[in-house]
Amino acid sequence: MSSPLAERLNYLFANMHPPGAPYTNGHVAEEISRGEEYGDVTLTEQYLSMLRNGRRVNPSPDVLRALAKFFAVPVGYLMGDLSAGQAARVEEEVRFLVAMRDQRVRAIALRSVGLPPEVQDSLTTIIGQFRQQMNLPADPQDAGGEVRP
Template identity: 35%
Template sequence: MDQRLTELITALYPDERKRPGYAKLAREIGETTGGAISGTYLWELATGRKRNVTLEQLDVLAQFFDVPSEYFLNDDVAERVNSQLKLLGALRDTRVRNLALRAEGLSPQTLDVLLTMVDEARRLHHLPAPADVDDGDTNRSEENQG
């Protein structure tokens, strides 16, 4: 619970300097959802000091962060949501978004070459390989070469 809640808070407020404290976040959650959760309890959940959470509180958190309640309980759901959060986080960067928009309409073969170039640049910068986003459109160039 603690790691998943922290990931959601980080995704919603990526700039740590602008991230609200737990008391302010709890007020924001209450104003947005109508549900009640205290700042102290939110802090305890986020730091792992408390693990017992009611279904009502899970629903309030899920509603506020716009994730299914199962996110907090099911590893597969959490993994899928976290992949989407990483993509959204990457798309916040204007340069990443511009790169993606400029690539639209290019041939599958050209996209594969660009992906290879990006992978090589990541390797040169000692960055880990990103998890691929599976949108059902993988290996399109191999299919077209058929």
């Protein structure tokens, strides 16, 4: 039984973490419960697990604010207050951050800074051609919503 909140939390857990392994419920609960940075919220590993598996669907606004702050997303994303377009933009930003974990992707992006727009457009076309030759979707988000670092 999944809820929109559970889906969003699981999306963030799967994508918003430092290079390496995703965060655990225990780590996130401990960090949030550690002090005033997250509004003096106390969160247990078990409660967070229940939020992620949909057994609890109505956490307090303070818990939602703390989770949003931890994952650096707008609280409205977790509350379900954003329009579908706004939520999609949040997820697009998450995919961008995930892609930027890859040093080679960062290098390509940074090397294009300052180039004239028509040159950047040409580079985009070339990358698209490579993706097509490798039978990859034209847009990485078309590959199931998650960009692999």
